[in-house]
Amino acid sequence: MAEIKRHDNRLGLWGWLGGGRWGIERYAYILHRLTGLGILLYFLMHVVVTSLRARGIYLWVEGGVFHQPMFKFGEFLVFAAFAYHALNGVRLVLVELGLAVGKPIEPVYPYKTSLGVQRPLLIAMMILAAILLAAGGYNFLSLAK
């Protein structure tokens, strides 16, 4: 039998970022991945910068590169990513242990899903993340003065 030619329609990274009629959990998923990658990038930079000390280069001393406003803002972004990733991670641990998704139900139209069951937990975690961001932002601003 002749092989049928097919077109690869896998979305790739566009599947994370591309447009669609999505729900809030999908955006939480994307932000969780992006913040995770951001924290990983920060960790790698951190290793490089601290290892430069072996060559006598101290980038973090008073008046050094890392005291520029751009890097201060970058530090705040790392803090924001950490706060979101940690709190959303707590939600995911609870959900993935089946503790916040409810019990199986008879699917009767209009269908209800576990997304609605865990939504209050998501909202609570986002409120906590917002409080942490506000407190962290105030702290960063007061240190910058």
Added chain:
Amino acid sequence: MPAEINFHVTRYNPECDQAPYVKTYRVPVREGMTVLDGLHYIKDNLDSSLAWRYSCRMGVCGSCGMLLNGRATLACNTQILHIATTDLTVGPLPNFDIIRDLVPDLLTMFEKHVAVKPYIVRADEAELDDPAGEFYQSPEELGAYLQFTYCIKCGCCMAACPTLATDARYSGPMPLAAAQRYNADTRDDGRRARNQLTGSSHGAFRCHYAGECSRVCPKGVDPAKAIQYLKRQLVLDYLHLARRKKPCAKMHGPGQGKPLANITPAPAKTV
């Protein structure tokens, strides 16, 4: 109400096209008209070469899964005027290869489905092949997996899953929900065999609860919920905290059961 809707349909003919492209058709619509009706209008009146897959026209067979205005759903139970006012994009389900136009190649999904052993696994195989009795299962035990039995294998959840978009080897929502359906069945004893696959690096723990599978499921199966149950059981099994339960026992042979006193006997056979 608009008299006509622009259908922006993805076209692809493997014999002459290098890549898919979008062709627009103007379709007159009336209230209650489904996207499937619109595609039939195009095929009958505008372009007979358009290909898609469908069968039952009533949301039962799961053949007509498509991407409608960016959302994976069934064309037969989606009314045009519920999702479009002037324009409607109609594309094949993503994360599957396109065979032609709106026809996805679902083979990868079915291969992953077969891999999770979506059937009752028991030591007494002879009983399964040649049943000589009934297994006892209470309504509560049935309720633990009934929701996950309504899956029609349309592939909408697989198309909506962002993890599957970047990891082709990920089992995906449909096969994992099927695994949970059988794991939760008290007649089954195949959970530990399924754990080899569902607990692998491309198994249940690749799911991070984006929830799109549950949101797009046209039958309310809630695959995301099933996958979370699967993960909990995998953790318990890994930590040796799961209770070892034998699958439910056979009660009696056909016709050997004792009827309840308050049930009216069946009428006598007439043939």
